[in-house]
Amino acid sequence: MNKNNLHGLFLLIIVFFCVTLLGNGVVLAQPHYMATIHPLTEILKKLTQGRAGVNRLLAPGISPHTFDPKPSDLKLLEGAAALFYVGEGLDKEWVDRLPALKKVEMLSLVPPAYRLKMVEHFHETTEQNFVDEKNGHVEHPSPTDPHFWTDPHLVREMLPGLVQILSSLDQDGRKIYEQNAAIFTEELEQLDRDLTEQLKPLSGRSFFLFHPSFQYFFKRYRLELAGVIEPFPGKEPSPKALYKIVQKIKQTGAPAVFTEPQLPRRPATVLAEAAGVEVFMVDPIGGTSGRMTYEQLLRFNADIFRKAYE
Template sequence: MFSKLVKLLLIAVVSSAMLTGCGQSKVSNTQDPTTAGQKKNITIVTSFYPMYISTINVTKGIPGVEVVNMTKPQTGCLHDYQLTPEDLKTLEKANAFVINGAGMEAFLDKTIQQQPQLKIIDASKNLELLKDETGEENPHVWVSVSNAILQVQNIAEQLAVVDTQNAAQYKSNAAEYVKKLEALRDTMHKSLDGTKNKDIITFHEAFPYFAKEFKLNIVSVIEREPGSEPSPAELAATINTIKESHIKALFAEPQYSSKAAQTIAQETGAKVYTLDPVVTGEAKPDAYDAYIRVMENNLKILQEALQ
C-alpha cells in the first residue's frame, strides 16, 4: 500500500513538471519580439540643432523611434567642437547619427574610429557647396531654405535604408514637411525678390547660401571666424566699405557677441540688426516648426532693414 502511494506521488510530480515546462515555453514564444512581429526601437542621434529639427520632422509620429540631439542647446556651429565622454555614451546607444556634413563636424573622424558600426546619415550628400576666396567649402547649407529641403529629403532617404520597417513613413513625413518649407520659401521670395537694396554686411560666413537664394549681395563679413575679434585693420576696412557703399544695415547673430558690429555702427551710422542662422535652440520634441518660425522672423527683420 505504501509503495503504491509513493508511485502515485512520483507520477503527479513528474506530470506537474512537464505541464509547467510547457507553460513556460509558450509564454517565452509569445514575448519574443521576432515571433510576435514587433518593431524594434530605433535611437537616432543628431549632431546639432538644425539637424535635430529636420530629423524630428522626418520621424514624426513613428512609434519606437527616438531622436536625441547630441550637443547642448547653446552650442553654435561645430567648427571647433570637441567630443566629450558624454557624447560618446550618447552615440553608443544610437542606431544612426544624423550630421550636416560638408565639413561641419570636424570631429567625425574620431567618432567613426570609436564607433565603426554607427550608421552615418549625411544630410548634405550630393549638395552643391559654395567656396570662399581661399577655396574652403562653406558648410552652412541649411540656412538656404532650398538646401534645407534637400537635407530633409536626404535624411529621409538614408534613414529608410537603415530602418526599412519605417521607410514609407520617413518618406511620407519628409514630403509633408517639405510642403511647409516650400510655402516658406515662396513667401520669402515674394517679399525679398523685389527689394532694390541688396547689399548687406553679415557677422560671419553663415549666410552665403541664404544670400545666393534670395539674390542678396554680401559686401563684407565682420568676423570670418566665429568668436575671433576682427583686427583694427579689418575694422577700418569694413568701416570704409560701409561709408563708400552707403550701407545702412549690419547683421549680427544671436549666438555671438555683437561688440564689433556695434563699434562699426557707431563709426558709420549704420544700424545693427540680428539674423538667426537657426543654429541653436532647445531640442524639444515639439520643435517641429522652429526653423520656419526663425526664418519668418528673419524675413521681418530683412524687410525692415532693406526697405
C-alpha cells in the same frame, strides 16, 4: 487546466518570445537618431515623425565651429542608430573623433551644382587669403560653405537622398519616410514662396554679417552679402580689413551689422559703432523660443533682415 494556469502560461510564452527576439538582436523599440545641430534635428523630425525619435547633440547657443565633445556628450550617442552631421567647415573635425557609429554627412546630399564656396563674397574685404611663402603669391582657399539649410530649396533637393539613407537604416520605415517627405516637400515649397515675396523689396540691398552663415539664403532671395567681419571662427580680421569694412558700410548705406547668438557680439558692436549703424541679431541655428521649428527659424531671420531696412 483552470483559467489562472492558462493566464500564467500565456504570460510565460510572451516573455519567452520577447527574450528570444532580443537575444537574436531584434530591436523592438523605435529607431533613434542623433543630429549635431538643431536645424538638422528639425529636418530629420519632419521625415521620421510617427516612426523614429531624433535628438540633437549641441544645445542652443553653442557654436558647432568651436564645440569640443565631453564624456557627457558621448553618452548622448549611446543607442543611436546614426549621427547626422553637416560636414567640412562646420562639425566634421570633431565628429570624426567620436567613437565608431554610423555617421551621415548631410552636406554630401546637396547636389554639387548648388554648393557655394566660402571665399566667393568676402576674401577681398577681410584679407583672409593665405600666402604661399615659397612662391610668394596669394592663395585663395575655397572650402565649401556648410550652411546649406538656410535655403529651403536646397533642403527640398536633398530629401530623396535623405529618405534613401533613413530607409537603409530602417527598411520597415521606408513608407513612412517617403510619405513624410512628400508632405515636407509641399511645406518647403510654400515657405520658399512666402520668403521670396517677403524679401523681394530687399533684392540687391547690402548686408554685413559677423559670420557668413547666410550665403545660401542670400543667393536664393537675391540679397547682397557685401562684407563679413570674421569669415572663419577664431580668425579675426586685421585693423586694416576692419577699416575697409567700415568704409564699405558707409559707402553702401547699409543700416546695420548682423551678429549671431553662437558667436561673440563685441566685434560686431565695435564695428557698428565705428560705422554709425545698428546691430541686429540673426540666428542660423535656432532651438529657442520662436525659433524651434525649421520654418520658424527661417521666418525669424527673414523678419530681422526685413526689419533692418524699415
